Amino acid sequence: MDKRTKFTLSEEEIPRYWYNIQADLPEPLPPVLHPGTGNPITPDDLAPLFPMELIKQEVSTERWIEIPEEVRDIYKLWRPTTLYRAHRLEKFLDTPAKIFYKYEGSSPPGSHKPNTAVAQAYYNKMEGIKRIATETGAGQWGSALSFGGACFDLEIKVYMVRISYDQKPYRRVMMETWGAKCVPSPSNETKAGRDMLAKDPDCPGSLGLAISEAVEDAVSRDDTHYALGSVLNHVMLHQTVNGLEAKKLMEKLDVYPDIIIGCIGGGSNFAGLFFPFVKDKIDGTKPDLRIINVEPASCPTLTKGPYAYDFGDAAGLTPLIKMYTLGHGFIPPPVHAGGLRYHGMAPLICHLYRLGFVEARAEHQLATFQAGITFARTEGIISAPEANHAIKAVIDEALKCKESGESKTILLAHSGHGHVDMAAYDAYLSGKLHDYEYPREMVEEALAQLPKV
């Protein structure tokens, strides 16, 4: 086994195609439904929100979709990203496991999000769109789209979940530095926001609510489209550039992971890493591969939610998507992993979970910060609170190897750095952070409002 710590590809080796898992699903995804008619939606229904190229990608079953040269050129600013062997963490844990991590924190905004933000900005620009409205949870997606907007001279408006806006003020400054405008959500600028403020002036916001505001903004103006940073099929597609790089790097090392682990909010960073590998499980060449999705115990969509049709946003403006959900009206507790506070989950991940190709587990926030501190003190990287969820599960699996004496290969999807999350680390280090119990009653209330399909 190679003793090196860092493994990289050349710029020439950045993938030229994204991998579309819809080509290899044993059963197709359930259709997305129009909320008014209950019928499957058509491309025309989505045209006020997205450019036609993205709508086509959303439903495409072609296995390989070409990455436009303009997008690949911008990817070169930070791609290919590095695959690390976590020698120091392995030593600290005294485990025979071999731990690798593919690190997306070296992009300009500090996460995986620009893999799709740049592509989405490009396709909107090609269609003559001048302005994009979006939501952001932790601020990573808002920053990434702001950066994408700067690359293609587009105006970007970001509705940022109030609790994250307060917890991470420097994210707003990053967005403004790239030329975007950012307001806290709920805001006074949309009906969805005003309705929520009338009900609860102190509402911490949620991704579902911020999506409602951004969608309302986009449909109210002809020059504006909407962009989503996770959940949708085309977002997962763009993120596969990362998994394809990881697979090529591991092939060169002649290793194949036994376990792949990542955190999931809407699912995009982890889907991007594991889709090119789960293909081998679907076609039977790697039947024993384990893929573990990690979510917050306070927002446990896959582990506790039913598989049902629901709205993607809080106000009920989006089409109906079949997914594991905690109910579109559910406002998750204000954990610091803002990017994981979403009531639903990518339909592609839900489908693979239901078919038994992937597993899920939920973690409490304190244990994830403890894991993040261990990672920082061994590997050096201060991770985003979202990524700490995955790190927690990696440490647990590596310790199981220590007990059993097995030398498994674990691949971690490391989605981003936590440099703008210092307030969260400060709260943890000074003993002010606490866990939130699973809010059963609030979820039950929200699930009672699921649309009848």
Ligand SMILES: Cc1ncc(COP(=O)(O)O)c(C=O)c1O
């Ligand atoms: C660093 C980081 N990791 C993970 C996520 C979760 O999103 P997704 O599940 O789409 O990767 C976010 C979302 O904001 C994020 O910022």
